[in-house]
Amino acid sequence: MTGAPKTTAAVIVAAGRGTRAGGEIAKQWQELAGRRVIDWTCAAFAGRVDHIALVIAEDCPADWVPEGVERVVGGDSRDASVRRGLEALEGRFDRVLIHDGARPLVSADVIDRVKEALDQHQGAAPGVAVTDTLWRGTTTVDGVQDREGLIRAQTPQGFQLQAILAAHRALDTPATDDVGVARAAGIEVAIVEGCDDNIKITTPDDFARARRILEADMDIRTGNGFDVHRFGPGDHVVLCGVEVPHGRGLQGHSDADVGLHTITDAIYGALARGDIGQHFPPSDPQWKGAASHIFLEHARDLAAEMGFSISNVDCTLICEEPKIGPHAETMRDKVAELLAIEGDRVSVKATTSEQLGFTGRREGIACMATVTLVKR
Numbered sequence: 001m002t003g004a005p006k007t008t009a010a011v012i013v014a015a016g017r018g019t020r021a022g023g024e025i026a027k028q029w030q031e032l033a034g035r036r037v038i039d040w041t042c043a044a045f046a047g048r049v050d051h052i053a054l055v056i057a058e059d060c061p062a063d064w065v066p067e068g069v070e071r072v073v074g075g076d077s078r079d080a081s082v083r084r085g086l087e088a089l090e091g092r093f094d095r096v097l098i099h100d101g102a103r104p105l106v107s108a109d110v111i112d113r114v115k116e117a118l119d120q121h122q123g124a125a126p127g128v129a130v131t132d133t134l135w136r137g138t139t140t141v142d143g144v145q146d147r148e149g150l151i152r153a154q155t156p157q158g159f160q161l162q163a164i165l166a167a168h169r170a171l172d173t174p175a176t177d178d179v180g181v182a183r184a185a186g187i188e189v190a191i192v193e194g195c196d197d198n199i200k201i202t203t204p205d206d207f208a209r210a211r212r213i214l215e216a217d218m219d220i221r222t223g224n225g226f227d228v229h230r231f232g233p234g235d236h237v238v239l240c241g242v243e244v245p246h247g248r249g250l251q252g253h254s255d256a257d258v259g260l261h262t263i264t265d266a267i268y269g270a271l272a273r274g275d276i277g278q279h280f281p282p283s284d285p286q287w288k289g290a291a292s293h294i295f296l297e298h299a300r301d302l303a304a305e306m307g308f309s310i311s312n313v314d315c316t317l318i319c320e321e322p323k324i325g326p327h328a329e330t331m332r333d334k335v336a337e338l339l340a341i342e343g344d345r346v347s348v349k350a351t352t353s354e355q356l357g358f359t360g361r362r363e364g365i366a367c368m369a370t371v372t373l374v375k376r
Contacts, residue, residue: 047304
């Protein structure tokens with residue numbers, strides 16, 4: 001296709017009550033392998049789409065929505081909830097991927113296949129061919145159903161946004177999924193290869209199966225970063241994206257944010273993709289004075305492209321001055337915002353070197369960070 005690149009958003013539908021799965025709260029908010037189901041689902045799309053809108057029930061607390069995700073209040077049916085999600089995106093994006101919030105195991109490959117199919121089609125959706133023999137009957141077998149051409153439908157189901165929104169607005173009877181809505185409006189939907197692991201959690205047994213899949217398929221990596229910047233002229237320092245008043249600044253080719261530099265290097269290290277200097281050479285004048293969030297966002301997006309989500313960040317600033325404590329929470333929130341993860345997955349803290357070494361002599365600031373990445 002020609003012209004400007006198409007923008008793609010995801011609508012994740014999570015407004016249902018999910019009573020068959022058991023538990024005191026709906027299935028999408030329940031814990032699964034250390035995270036909520038919805039956290040796994042949103043993380044699967046982070047970095048693979050330009051924006052995520054999460055459609056939730058009206059009585060759902062706003063602070064349940066993951067960081068960096070837009071909150072949309074759903075309707076009294078799935079169709080109504082999807083329509084509200086689409087309307088929230090209208091005029092802002094070209095294409096949309098509509099996904100069930102209770103499908104936390106969707107892979108990067110499935111998402112990418114749907115996106116790629118939208119380059120040539122108005123609609124695309126993943127499916128898995130039926131391989132089991134199918135019977136007809138209730139308590140006894142009354143017959144055998146031919147399985148030729150039968151496909152098990154999955155999500156995300158992708159469409160040109162305006163086309164599927166128009167289809168939803170014209171809908172006059174309930175549909176089982178968005179492909180049904182599209183077909184009723186005459187939209188052709190291409191089938192792409194799905195994945196058996198892309199299950200929809202419906203019953204307690206599905207939780208057990210999802211845990212087994214996650215435990216078997218997880219690729220967990222840890223990266224470390226270390227950086228140092230000396231003090232120089234200035235009236236403030238930038239640490240973890242936050243300006244802190246100080247009688248001196250930090251020297252460096254960019255804005256010398258030793259905190260973000262260290263976290264960035266830790267991510268590159270976990271990915272085995274070198275360091276900042278390889279991706280943003282200090283000899284290149286375009287990076288002189290650059291804001292360090294550019295480097296961190298590049299590392300974040302590279303991790304997403306490789307199929308990893310950022311599980312946690314632990315950053316320690318080493319200095320006698322300035323005092324970090326009054327700013328630590330703001331720094332933590334800024335790092336979480338830049339990485340599009342929850343604040344409770346980021347730690348920013350400080351220590352001194354007991355007046356030993358260059359930091360003890362107040363000649364500069366050092367920083368070390370550890371990052372854990374998870375891929376399934």
